[in-house]
Amino acid sequence: MYFAGIDIGGMSIKIGLVSSEGKLIVSRAIPTNHDLGYEDMIRRSSELISELCKEANISTSKIKGIGVGIPGTADSSTGIATSAVNIGWKNTPVSEEFSKYFDVPIIISNDANCAALGEQKFGSGAGYQNLIFITLGTGVGSGIIIDGKLVxxxxxxxxxxxxMxxxxxxxxxxxxxxxxxxxxxxxxxxxxxxxxxMQANPYSKLHAVGRKYGKVTGRTAFLAAQDGDDVAQSVVDKYIKYIATGLINLANIIHPEAFIIGGGISHEGDYLMKPLQQFMDNNFFASGMYPTVKTICATLGNNAGIIGAAALVM
Ligand SMILES: [Zn+2]
Known part of the structure; x- marks a missing residue:
């Protein structure tokens, strides 16, 4: 049995075939080109699923469901994407349109929800029934799983x-x-x-790091801090405190077993995760009474969206 996972983004649509064990068999991306309309996007996506089946030598009859992650608000009970500004969707009947091409269950959800499910079933959240996935990227996305179910x-x-x-x-x-x-x-x-x-501190190493990589990115402060720059270190410290503040607020409301942290910033690894864990241990309301809430790096990376979308229909 296989499942198709579709991860729709502003620039590209990533599609993959996933086994029931969560293994990504084959995947490819096509441009989103949302200006051509949702029918065109869904037709091209469906054609790609068929192509991928051929490529992987899998009969399309073995595709038992299609999951679709949407960069916006998606109503999984109706299959309608209520609002996805980046791709120009509003009340878009996603499941209905896909069902013109495939006679299988089609389930949609928000992209961060999909990634949360992917990590919980097949990534670093495996084994946890209560977790919150947070992605630190262009924005801050989240997916909440309680008792093994997406909330x-x-x-x-x-x-x-x-x-929040x-x-x-x-x-x-x-x-x-x-x-x-x-x-x-x-x-x-x-x-x-x-x-x-940088503007306030013209002699900080932040400038040299920025020049070296051609621009200021989410890595600049981390790199300069690791090079011993105090200004960069204070940027990193404050930034981590901002992340931790939100995590602790969520921990105090939900008390999950773990937070799974994904998105570009999560690549900083221990430089990010260790202080986050320390903040959690020191500030979580029930710390001392119960085992701490773990903060863990996501492991599925760029494939979390595809694998998670496929997991919607498993
Ligand atoms: Zn806001």
Whole structure:
């Protein structure tokens, strides 16, 4: 038995065939080209599934379901993508359109929810029934799993931890509120914080690192800090405190067994994870009473979306 996992992004649609053990057999990406309309995107995606089947020598009859991760709000009970601004979708009947090509169960969900499920079933969250997946990228995405099940909320518009306010009257967020967690803890925010520190500190090693790599990225502050730069270290320390603040808020509400941290920033490994764990151990409300909430790096990387989407229909 195989399952097709589709990870739709603003630039590309990644599609893969996944075995029931969570092994990615074959995958490929095509441009999103959302301006051509959702029918065209879904037709091209369906054709690619058939091509991948041929390539992997798998009969299409062995594809037992299609899971679709959507960069926005997706109602898994109706199969309708309520809103996905990046790809111009609004009340888009995703499952219905896919069913024109494949007569199998088709389930959609938000992309971070899919990644959470992928990590829980086949990644670093394996064995945990209660976890929260956080992705630190352009924004802060999250997926919550309680008792082994995704918690999507009424109409599946919940689990948007990135829009939890951690600073009243703080920075203006894309969502319209001020002070959202993602305005402080995303890679985008870290780049902004790094640039501000550079402007205030013309002799910091941040400048040399920025020049070496041609631009300021989410890595710049981490690299300069590892090179002994105090300014960079204070940027990193503050940034990690922002991430930790949101994690501890969530831990105090949900008390999961673990947080799985994904997204580009998670590649910093121990430089990120060790202090995060320390913050958690020292500040979680029930620390001392119960085993600590673990903070763990995601392991599925770029494939989490595909594998997680496939896991929706397993
Ligand atoms: Zn927001």
């Amino acid at each position: 999507e909320g009424v109409s599946c518009a919940g689990a948007e931890s990135g829009h 306010v951690i600073q009243v009257d703080g920075e203006l967020c894309n969502c319209g509120r001020c002070g959202c967690w993602e305005c402080y803890a995303s890679a985008t925010a870290l780049i902004k914080q790094t640039k501000a520190a």
